[in-house]
Amino acid sequence: MGNLTENRINRILDETAMTNALAAITNLETELPEGSLDNAQRDSFRIYEQYSSY
Known part of the structure; x- marks a missing residue:
């Protein structure tokens, strides 16, 4: 099945922007x-949270 909605995002990040974005994500992960x-x-907590409301 094809995409039912038209993809209107027509932008490609240059290599520098992509490298900076990935470095920012890595930095964020190391700061946790x-x-x-x-x-x-996290997944097990979500499952527990759903069933604990009964």
Whole structure:
């Protein structure tokens, strides 16, 4: 099945902008506290949170 909505974003980032964006993401990740949850822990919390409301 094709894309039902027209993609109107027609912009390509140059290599410098992409490198800067990826470096900013990496920097953000390194600044997170040591006790931050990993993806598996976040997913299990969401599941627990859904069922604990019963």
